[in-house]
Amino acid sequence: MTSIQEQDLVLFKDNSIVSDKLLSSSSSHLSIIAYTEGTQPTWFVNSLIENSLVGTACLVNKDLTKQTPKRSQVIYISFSNLLEFYTKACKKNGVDLSRESNFHFIDCFTDLFTKHITNPENASSQTSKLFSFIIKQLSMVPGVNKIVFIENPEILLTATSISSVELSNSLVKLNRLCRNLFVISCHTSPQIVDIHSKEAYDPNFKTSDFLVKLHQRAHLNIYLEPLTTGRAKDITGILTVSKGPLPFESSIIIDEKSYTYNVTKESNIKLYFR
Amino acid sequence: MSTQNSLVLLNRVFSLKDGFPFVLVVDSLLQSSYHLIQEFVHNCNNDIVYLSFETVNKPSYATHFIDCMDVTAGEIVKQVKQLSTTKPESSPLLTRKTLIIVDSLNYVGLEDLTTFVSSLISPTSIVLGVFHGDFKSSSTKNPNFPSHMTLLTYIASSILDVEPYHTSEIDEEEIDMEISRLKTPIIKALHSSMFKITLTNRRKSGRALTSRFIINSVNHTYEAFKETEAKISAEDESLLKDLTTFNLTTNTKQKLAKDQVDLPFMQAQEELGSYSGAIIYEFEKDDDYDEEDPYEDPF
Numbered sequence: 001m002t003s004i005q006e007q008d009l010v011l012f013k014d015n016s017i018v019s020d021k022l023l024s025s026s027s028s029h030l031s032i033i034a035y036t037e038g039t040q041p042t043w044f045v046n047s048l049i050e051n052s053l054v055g056t057a058c059l060v061n062k063d064l065t066k067q068t069p070k071r072s073q074v075i076y077i078s079f080s081n082l083l084e085f086y087t088k089a090c091k092k093n094g095v096d097l098s099r100e101s102n103f104h105f106i107d108c109f110t111d112l113f114t115k116h117i118t119n120p121e122n123a124s125s126q127t128s129k130l131f132s133f134i135i136k137q138l139s140m141v142p143g144v145n146k147i148v149f150i151e152n153p154e155i156l157l158t159a160t161s162i163s164s165v166e167l168s169n170s171l172v173k174l175n176r177l178c179r180n181l182f183v184i185s186c187h188t189s190p191q192i193v194d195i196h197s198k199e200a201y202d203p204n205f206k207t208s209d210f211l212v213k214l215h216q217r218a219h220l221n222i223y224l225e226p227l228t229t230g231r232a233k234d235i236t237g238i239l240t241v242s243k244g245p246l247p248f249e250s251s252i253i254i255d256e257k258s259y260t261y262n263v264t265k266e267s268n269i270k271l272y273f274r
Numbered sequence: 275m276s277t278q279n280s281l282v283l284l285n286r287v288f289s290l291k292d293g294f295p296f297v298l299v300v301d302s303l304l305q306s307s308y309h310l311i312q313e314f315v316h317n318c319n320n321d322i323v324y325l326s327f328e329t330v331n332k333p334s335y336a337t338h339f340i341d342c343m344d345v346t347a348g349e350i351v352k353q354v355k356q357l358s359t360t361k362p363e364s365s366p367l368l369t370r371k372t373l374i375i376v377d378s379l380n381y382v383g384l385e386d387l388t389t390f391v392s393s394l395i396s397p398t399s400i401v402l403g404v405f406h407g408d409f410k411s412s413s414t415k416n417p418n419f420p421s422h423m424t425l426l427t428y429i430a431s432s433i434l435d436v437e438p439y440h441t442s443e444i445d446e447e448e449i450d451m452e453i454s455r456l457k458t459p460i461i462k463a464l465h466s467s468m469f470k471i472t473l474t475n476r477r478k479s480g481r482a483l484t485s486r487f488i489i490n491s492v493n494h495t496y497e498a499f500k501e502t503e504a505k506i507s508a509e510d511e512s513l514l515k516d517l518t519t520f521n522l523t524t525n526t527k528q529k530l531a532k533d534q535v536d537l538p539f540m541q542a543q544e545e546l547g548s549y550s551g552a553i554i555y556e557f558e559k560d561d562d563y564d565e566e567d568p569y570e571d572p573f
Contacts, residue, residue: 027330027331028330028331029330030330034456034457165381168328168381169343169344172328172330172343173343175330176330187455187456187457189454189455189456193454193455193456195408195409195453195454195456196454208409209409211456212303212406212408212409212456213328213378213380213381213406213409215303215456215458216303216306216328216378216406216408217328217329217330221457221458223457223458225457240457240458240459240460241460242458242459242460242464243458243464243465244458244465245301245303245306245308245465246306246308247308247465256460257460258460
């Protein structure tokens with residue numbers, strides 16, 4: 001693999017990761033970052049946060065060197081990690097999130113089932129309140145160039161009684177308040193995604209229904225999966241960038257590509273075209 | 275139905291000229307209905323009411339945009355009816371039909387589905403409903419209750435099934451595998467502005483007509499889709515050429531002679547065909563026929 005030339009990661013045809021045209025657009029968009037067990041997208045999400053905040057992506061694109069401070073407001077909503085996790089992880093990208101005034105973290109992990117949702121068997125009203133709180137926080141962030149990340153919201157479907165439509169509606173409301181909503185979600189199949197699941201009592205029924213609904217209104221799909229041929233020492237997985245059912249505005253064109261990538265022991269990222 | 279007639283019919287469906295009160299569009303994760311809806315909008319000069327269950331941005335063509343999230347089906351119908359009553363009487367829009375676009379019927383509960391659609395239909399409106407056909411939802415209360423798809427295809431007057439149009443050979447099995455994991459493969463034809471549709475149109479007599487078209491939503495051109503026959507036929511002798519030094523092919527004269535040869539037992543089969551498969555034993559002169567049945571019960 002060392003003889004193959006390393007590539008820079010780009011998501012759009014204008015050689016960008018989070019395009020300027022996307023930030024200046026008047027519409028809201030949805031992107032899905034899907035991963036399977038063993039191919040956690042933390043490195044990819046960190047690069048997206050870095051690019052949204054300051055315009056660079058030092059680990060995955062060596063051409064994006066121009067720093068644009070306060071490029072956009074980044075709001076990160078996590079159902080599975082703490083702020084410390086990202087603060088520590090983004091240090092490798094040269095970004096100190098604790099000092100970044102444009103970065104806002106909404107912790108939905110720490111007190112999820114002790115404070116926010118105390119009655120998971122009848123959770124509709126409490127989930128609705130939780131999302132109203134998130135939306136309020138989001139509205140308080142100044143400016144219109146907002147990039148929102150929401151990590152593992154599907155956990156609410158497996159842990160509470162809410163329906164896939166309720167969660168989907170909450171995400172639409174969030175989506176309307178930002179330029180782009182990145183939904184980070186686990187797509188392990190058939191444990192989480194099984195589109196042939198027909199019975200409502202199947203544990204994966206609700207999540208599959210929710211994720212299919214989500215994909216049907218997506219603009220951009222990013223899929224991280226392990227090598228289909230088996231494990232390799234110098235390859236961690238495959239990253240696929242493809243368009244979703246809804247098109248972006250005509251000036252924003254997705255650069256559909258598939259990369260193989262390697263996350264080294266030192267957390268350096270190497271990308272190669274497939 | 276001739277190609278010309280089917281194209282006329284498609285144009286009538288797009289321009290909402292015929293009395294199709296409910297047009298159902300079935301799309302998938304391989305080809306969305308986005309471009310097909312644009313085609314309806316391009317042909318429509320009427321008011322467009324957009325009922326949004328999942329659309330984030332209000333479409334520029336929508337005269338009225340109704341946010342249907344967290345609203346019951348009955349309340350949505352009420353809001354739509356209110357819009358039609360607030361039209362000024364002198365408005366020419368009263369005489370033209372309003373197009374009601376429902377961005378996704380997947381969000382309407384199974385029990386409310388038929389009531390919801392039929393309540394929206396009126397002499398002054400046409401409903402264009404989108405249904406995403408990927409995930410087969412089930413009824414939680416009654417397992418024998420028909421699915422969304424069954425109910426919708428039953429009440430729809432026209433059904434438009436949207437598929438991607440592949441110009442080159444693709445491995446459909448692999449694509450289906452990837453889609454079942456919710457991974458969108460990188461194929462140019464997916465969610466493209468050029469796509470294939472299957473139009474099923476129900477006449478008042480009950481007769482259903484099915485035709486397939488290729489739609490180009492950039493230049494708004496439609497053409498009938500012709501199924502291409504398998505390229506390699508069983509008797510394609512060009513494949514046998516230059517394989518060996520022997521002559522494996524047959525010329526026209528040899529082929530004609532081959533076709534004229536009667537296959538053995540053909541005549542016999544014709545004769546026995548009238549007995550519909552019964553085993554008939556024809557005695558020959560040396561056969562020994564015994565009147566008594568050796569397996570007969572002696573008691």
